[in-house]
Each structure stands twice: as C-alpha cells, then as structure tokens.
Amino acid sequence: MSSGAAVPTPSPASSTPAGTVVLTDADISRALTRIAHEIVERNKGAHDLVLLGIPTRGVPLAARLAERLAAIEGPPADGAAPLDPHAVVGELDVTMYRDDLHRHPTRTIGATRLPASGIDGKVVVLVDDVLYSGRTIRAALDAISDLGRPRAVQLAALVDRGHRELPIRPDYVGKNLPTSTSERVSVRLVEVDGARPGPDGTPATDSVVIRPAPRAQDATAEGEARA
Amino acid sequence: MRHLLSTQELTRPDAVRILDTAAQMAATQSREIKKLPTLRGRTVVNLFYEDSTRTRISFETAAKRLSADVINFSAKGSSVSKGESLKDTALTLRAMGADAVVVRHPASGAPHLLAHAGWLDAAVVNAGDGTHQHPTQALLDAYTLRRHLSGTGLTSPGASGPDDVAARGAALDGRHVAIVGDVLHSRVARSNVHLLHTLGAHVTLVAPPTLLPVGVESWPCAVSYDLDATLAGHGPHADPDAVMMLRVQRERMSGSGTGGGAFFPNPLEYTRKYGLDGRRLGLLPEHAVVMHPGPMNRGLEISAQAADSPRAVIVEQVANGVAVRMAVLYLLLAGSDAAEGADAPGVLASPSVPTVERVATS
Numbered sequence: 001m002s003s004g005a006a007v008p009t010p011s012p013a014s015s016t017p018a019g020t021v022v023l024t025d026a027d028i029s030r031a032l033t034r035i036a037h038e039i040v041e042r043n044k045g046a047h048d049l050v051l052l053g054i055p056t057r058g059v060p061l062a063a064r065l066a067e068r069l070a071a072i073e074g075p076p077a078d079g080a081a082p083l084d085p086h087a088v089v090g091e092l093d094v095t096m097y098r099d100d101l102h103r104h105p106t107r108t109i110g111a112t113r114l115p116a117s118g119i120d121g122k123v124v125v126l127v128d129d130v131l132y133s134g135r136t137i138r139a140a141l142d143a144i145s146d147l148g149r150p151r152a153v154q155l156a157a158l159v160d161r162g163h164r165e166l167p168i169r170p171d172y173v174g175k176n177l178p179t180s181t182s183e184r185v186s187v188r189l190v191e192v193d194g195a196r197p198g199p200d201g202t203p204a205t206d207s208v209v210i211r212p213a214p215r216a217q218d219a220t221a222e223g224e225a226r227a
Numbered sequence: 228m229r230h231l232l233s234t235q236e237l238t239r240p241d242a243v244r245i246l247d248t249a250a251q252m253a254a255t256q257s258r259e260i261k262k263l264p265t266l267r268g269r270t271v272v273n274l275f276y277e278d279s280t281r282t283r284i285s286f287e288t289a290a291k292r293l294s295a296d297v298i299n300f301s302a303k304g305s306s307v308s309k310g311e312s313l314k315d316t317a318l319t320l321r322a323m324g325a326d327a328v329v330v331r332h333p334a335s336g337a338p339h340l341l342a343h344a345g346w347l348d349a350a351v352v353n354a355g356d357g358t359h360q361h362p363t364q365a366l367l368d369a370y371t372l373r374r375h376l377s378g379t380g381l382t383s384p385g386a387s388g389p390d391d392v393a394a395r396g397a398a399l400d401g402r403h404v405a406i407v408g409d410v411l412h413s414r415v416a417r418s419n420v421h422l423l424h425t426l427g428a429h430v431t432l433v434a435p436p437t438l439l440p441v442g443v444e445s446w447p448c449a450v451s452y453d454l455d456a457t458l459a460g461h462g463p464h465a466d467p468d469a470v471m472m473l474r475v476q477r478e479r480m481s482g483s484g485t486g487g488g489a490f491f492p493n494p495l496e497y498t499r500k501y502g503l504d505g506r507r508l509g510l511l512p513e514h515a516v517v518m519h520p521g522p523m524n525r526g527l528e529i530s531a532q533a534a535d536s537p538r539a540v541i542v543e544q545v546a547n548g549v550a551v552r553m554a555v556l557y558l559l560l561a562g563s564d565a566a567e568g569a570d571a572p573g574v575l576a577s578p579s580v581p582t583v584e585r586v587a588t589s
Contacts, residue, residue, distance in 0.1 A: 093251070096265040096293075096557075106228075106562030108244070109251040146260045 019186075019211025023175055028158065028206045031174035032061070035156055036068035038172050043123055046073045046083055048151070050119050052092040054128045054140055055110040059091045060191035061158060062127040090114045092126070092147075097139035114147065124150040125172075129187040131157035134168035159208055161185050175208070182213040228558050230342045230351040233360040234422035242425055243398055245554050246370050250395060252557070253550035256292070266295035269326040269560050274316070275354070276302040276332045281521055281545060282354050282364070286329045289552035295560070298325070313337060317346035325349045327560055335359035350559040358412050358440075358479075364520055365418035367551040368471065369399065369426055371544050375516050376402050376468050384513045384538075400427030403464040405457050406448075407433040408473030408501060408528050411440050411490075412480075415520045416473055420448050429464040433457050435501065437490045454501050458510040470511065471518040472503050472529045494527055504530040508538065516540045 023031070040046055046069045053062030066085035075082040093110035101107065126140050137155060144153060156172035161179040179185060188207045195204055228241070237245075255263060271290040273283055283299065290297045300316075302308065307316065313332075320328060327350045330338045335357030342351035355361040374380060378393025404423055410416045410432050423430050430448035432439065443450055449464065451457045460466035475497065480490055491497045498504075503517065517529075517539040525531050534541060 096255075096263045101265065101561045102563050104563060106558055109248055109557070111251060112254065142264065146263075147258065 019184075019209040021207050022177060022210050023159070023206075023208035025205040025207065028174065028208070031158065032064050033068055035172040035174060036065050036072055039065070039125060039154075039156070040069065040072050042154070042171070046070075046088075048122050050088055050090065050115055050117070050122045050124050050150070052090045052114075052119075052124055052126055052140075052144075054126060054136060055091055055093055057129040057187050057189050057192055058127045060189050061129060061156075062089050062091070062125075063191075065125075065127060065156065087115055087117070090119075092140055092143055094136060094139035094143050097142045099135060099139070112143070112147075119144065119148040119150045122150050123152045123154065125154045125156055127156045129158045129189075130185050131155070131160045131168075131170055131173075132163055132185075134164045134166040137168050138166050158187060159185060177208075177210065179210065183210055184213060185210050228350075230338075230353075231362050231555055231559065232338050232342060232351065232353045234362045234365045234418045234425070235360075237362070237422065237425060239398065239425050239427075242366070242369070242422060243396065245366055245551070245558060246373060247396060248554035248558060249366070249370050249547070249551045250391060252553040253547065256546075256550060261292055262294060263292060264294050265557060266290070266293040266560055269295045270298065270324060271295045271327045271329060271556065271560075272298045272300055272320055272323075272325040272349075273354075274300050274320070274328050274330045276307065276330075276337070277355065279331055279355070281548070282331065282361075285545070285548040286352075286354060286363075286552050288549050289556055290327075292549070293553055293556055295326075295556065298323075313341065314344070314346055317341055317344075320349070321347050327352060327556060329354050331355045333357055352555060352559065355414055357414065358417070359414055360418045361414040361520075362418050362422075363548070363552055363555060364415050365422040366555070367544060367548040368415075368419055368518060368520070369422055370551050371518065371540055371547050372399060372402065372404065372423075372428075372469055372516070373397055373426075374547075375540060376514075381468075381514055398426040399423060402428040402468045403431070403466065404428055404469045404471060405431045405433055405467040406471045406473065407454060407457075407503065409438050409475045409490075410434045410443070410473065411438045412476040413473045419471065420446050424448065431457055431462050431464060431467065433501065435491055435497075454503075454507065455510065458507055466512045467515060468512070469516045469518060470503060471520075472523075472533075474520065474522065475524055475528050498527055502526075502528055502530060503533045505532040505536075508533050508536060511538070518544060521545070 043049060051062040051066050053059035066089045070083045070085040073083050091111060091113050093112045095107050095109045124144060126137065128136060141153065144150060154171040157170045158174040159177050160170055160173045161177045163181055177185065186209045190206060255261065273286055275283055287297050287299065328341065328347060329352045330341055331354040332338065336359060337356050338351050338353040341347060353360055353362055373394045374389035374391060376399065377397045378390035380388045380390040406416050406419060420430050424447040431451055432443065432448055433451045433454050436452060439450065449462060451462055456462065458467065515538065517533055517536065519529060519541045521541065523529055523534055525534060533539065
C-alpha cells in the first residue's frame with residue numbers, strides 16, 4: 001500500500017481554471033496495475049477472486065483491474081483454463097441499501113450483476129472510484145450479505161479523499177488525496193464519460209480532478225466581475 | 228412524484244422510469260433473500276373499501292419486500308361499517324403516521340379527494356376507484372407487454388421469449404394492443420388506454436356497443452365491434468401484438484342474475500361474439516400474447532384453452548404486479564419530498580445521480 005505522495009504537486013501545466021489534475025491517464029493506469037499486483041500478492045494468486053464494481057465508475061475500474069489480473073496470472077502451469085477477466089467481474093448497485101435516501105431526490109436504481117460463479121466462499125474485492133464518507137461501502141457490505149456469503153471482502157478505491165464517517169478502511173488505494181470537505185473530486189473515465197473533453201475544460205482522457213466548491217468559485221467570479 | 232392517481236397524468240419519461248425501476252425490482256425478486264431495507268421505518272396503509280385479493284396481496288407483498296410496515300384496513304369489520312366518513316378515516320390514518328395510503332374505493336375520484344383535500348400528508352396510490360382508474364394494473368400490463376414485445380420477444384412465439392435486455396428503457400412504439408370485453412365498467416381499460424397511448428402503442432377497444440362508455444370516441448384509441456376482424460388484422464392497425472381480455476363485471480350490471488342485465492342477451496351469446504377461444508387464438512400472429520387482469524370468468528370471456536395456452540401471460544402479470552408496485556412505492560417514498568418539490572415540479576421527474584460529477588456522496 002505505497003500510495004503515492006500524500007500531497008498533490010500541481011505543476012503549471014496541469015492546473016486549469018476548472019481545477020487541478022491530480023491523476024492523469026498514465027497515473028491512473030499505473031495505479032491500477034499496482035493495485036492488481038497488490039491484490040494478487042495479498043490473496044496469493046487470483047483464483048476465487050470476484051471483483052464487484054460499484055456503479056457508475058467502479059464498474060469500468062473493476063473491469064480494468066480484472067484484465068490486469070488475467071495478464072499478471074497468465075495461463076496456469078497445470079493446463080487449466082486461464083483466468084477469464086469477464087467471468088470474475090460484476091456490478092453491485094447499492095442504491096436501495098443507502099442510509100441517505102430520504103435526504104436526496106429519488107435516485108435511479110442501477111443493475112446488480114454477479115459473475116455466474118456467484119460470491120459464496122469467494123474473496124470479493126469491492127471497487128469504487130472515490131472513497132469519502134464510507135457510507136457507500138457500508139451499503140455495499142449490506143447488499144453483499146443479502147446476495148451470499150463471501151469468504152472475505154476487500155476494498156479497492158482509486159482515490160481515498162479522507163473524511164470517513166464510519167470505521168471503514170480500504171485495502172488497496174490508488175492515491176491518498178487529502179482534501180477539504182468543500183472541495184470536489186471528479187473522476188473521469190472514458191468508458192463512462194466518453195472521449196470528448198468535458199464542457200468545463202476537463203481533459204478528454206481519464207483523469208482525477210480536484211476543484212474548489214462551486215459556490216466559492218462563483219463568489220470569486222462575481223468578485224472579479226465587480227472589481 | 229407525490230401521488231399516483233391516474234395514468235392520464237403520467238408523462239412518457241415518468242412511465243418509462245417506473246417500468247425501468249420495476250425491472251430492477253424484479254431482478255431482486257429472483258434472489259434467495261428477497262427483502263430489501265429500502266423503506267425501513269415507513270408505514271404503508273392498505274385502505275380497501277372494496278373486495279380485492281390480488282391487488283391487496285400484491286401491494287402488501289411489495290411493501291413488505293421493501294421493509295415497510297404494512298397496515299391492512301378493509302371497510303368490512305372496521306368503523307366504516309359503523310358509518311365513519313372517508314374524511315374521519317383519513318384523519319385517523321394521519322394521526323397514526325401513515326407515509327403512504329393505498330386506496331381502493333367503489334366511488335370514482337375517492338383517491339383524488341384523499342390526496343388533495345388536505346386530510347393527509349401521505350402519498351396516495353390509487354388501487355382502483357369505481358370505474359375510473361387502476362394505474363398500477365396498467366403499469367404492470369405495460370411492463371409485461373414491454374418484456375414480451377421488445378427485441379427477440381417480438382419474434383419468438385407467444386409468452387416464451389421475454390427479452391429484458393432489449394426492454395430496458397424501451398417504450399411500446401408501434402405495438403398494437405386489443406382490449407376486449409366490458410370496457411364500460413373497466414377501470415383497467417381506462418388506465419391502459421391512456422398509458423399505452425403515452426408509451427406509443429396503438430389500442431383497439433373491442434366490445435359490444437352496450438359495453439362501451441359514452442364519449443369513448445374522445446379516447447386515444449380505435450373502436451371495433453367485431454373481435455374476429457380485429458384479431459385477423461382488418462382494423463386500422465393490422466394484427467394485434469397482444470390481446471387483453473377484460474372481466475365481464477356482472478356485479479356492476481343491474482338485473483344481473485343469470486344473464487348480462489340489459490347489456491347483452493345472455494352469456495352464451497357474449498361468449499360466441501366476444502369470448503377468446505382456441506379458434507380465435509389461432510387468428511393471432513405467432514408472437515402475440517394473451518393477458519387478463521383477473522379474476523377470470525372461465526367460459527365467459529376466455530375459454531380454458533386460451534387461459535392455459537402457452538401464449539397466456541396471466542400468471543406472469545401477477546408476479547410482475549409485485550415488482551411494479553415495489554417500483555411505485557420506492558419512487559413515491561424513498562426520496563426526500565423537499566428536494567423533489569424544489570427541483571422537480573413534474574411528476575417523478577427528479578434528476579438521477581449526476582453522471583459527470585460524482586463526489587460528495589461517494
């Protein structure tokens with residue numbers, strides 16, 4: 001769990017008016033490769049592993065991790081079938097298990113899809129993009145216990161931004177990102193967000209961008225307009 | 228969405244959203260543990276002024292699968308039989324803290340009154356009012372139709388090939404549904420005509436002139452008096468993709484007894500002209516499905532051969548009813564009222580989780 005430098009080092013090139021790019025395309029790719037190696041190391045191989053992505057952006061991250069796991073493991077020595085990256089990936093929608101449903105407008109329910117082998121007796125690795133309060137993971141743990149009884153549950157997050165409200169800790173982290181609660185962390189993945197640049201100037205490739213709260217930004221803009 | 232009172236007020240995106248949510252709910256019902264914690268601590272009251280088996284059980288199952296507390300209240304054996312008014316009953320329910328009231332009432336408009344008279348803070352779901360509307364039945368019919376008339380379901384014979392992948396997000400554009408029988412007394416027909424029209428389907432009502440309501444020509448549908456011609460595709464919309472048989476509601480016909488009151492000469496003649504039997508089943512295209520909202524009068528509007536044929540999706544309709552009612556209860560009760568009132572003046576049209584920004588809630 002050597003998770004990069006704790007403090008982002010904004011270089012002039014990566015600072016845009018829309019925020020600071022803390023992870024580029026290549027950074028995300030390297031972080032996922034490292035996490036895949038850590039998963040194999042911790043579990044002494046990739047057998048009995050199931051990767052469950054939490055929608056929306058956990059799902060493509062889980063698929064990318066599975067491809068890397070298959071590449072790391074390679075064909076087994078005893079001639080058995082090699083690891084099929086599609087057969088170990090699923091998605092886990094946690095909407096109906098959330099504890100904050102009453103505080104938001106009605107959320108659209110996503111799909112839950114488990115690998116054909118199920119999750120009983122497996123090692124389930126939950127994959128999410130940003131780990132923040134931990135409440136999504138709490139909901140995911142409840143959802144998993146309704147679906148089966150895995151041997152163990154582990155947690156992989158691309159970004160851990162702190163401010164946990166529950167005793168939940170990730171097993172694999174792409175990058176630890178100290179933030180203030182007023183800042184916003186946006187993860188952009190081409191599978192979900194497409195290959196076009198975002199309207200606010202976010203780059204067209206995978207990225208993790210940190211930006212100040214929108215209200216603060218508006219206030220600055222207003223202030224500048226008055227000045 | 229604050230209440231669900233009729234299908235006429237449902238917009239197309241709202242209707243598709245309910246059907247999509249129902250599909251996700253249905254997926255959870257094939258699990259070993261079917262109960263979800265979503266509506267924990269919420270109270271749903273089933274307020275039934277009229278006899279019902281499947282609708283009440285269906286709502287009760289749906290609410291319990293979402294972990295809501297359910298209170299069943301039927302007019303028989305309650306203070307209603309001592310003469311309590313709807314208003315006083317509603318005030319009692321408010322005092323007990325009901326979050327949703329599912330109401331069936333013999334008087335058309337009773338759910339509307341309950342929702343808008345200011346007696347209750349709860350969400351009101353119409354479970355059938357008089358001869359007005361039965362929106363959840365229409366939604367479950369549309370959900371069943373969408374499963375069987377999307378993608379491969381359109382080509383595979385009868386009820387054999389639901390295609391849930393193709394059905395996701397789809398409507399019913401260009402499909403043709405024949406609704407046959409006692410349209411006059413049927414709230415199911417009224418709800419279905421509006422919902423199917425909203426979803427883009429063509430509807431043909433087939434009934435004897437005596438069982439069609441006054442003003443039916445203003446409804447968004449075609450009307451036929453000849454079942455054979457409609458099934459064979461001689462109407463304005465070619466072959467039907469589905470036939471929905473309606474129950475002959477003899478309890479609502481004056482002077483019923485053995486005959487059909489003043490509405491048709493005798494049951495045998497009704498069956499001969501408007502009953503679905505094996506011969507008429509043969510007139511339908513291969514992929515067409517047979518529906519019935521239940522309870523069936525076997526031998527009157529539908530023969531045993533048609534009801535038990537592999538094309539009949541009547542039992543599936545009941546199963547889909549639970550999923551659709553779970554979806555309706557979820558969409559009515561799960562979100563915060565304040566947030567929805569603020570940014571979604573329309574029914575149900577509240578935004579989903581923003582797709583580009585995914586931050587504070589992670």
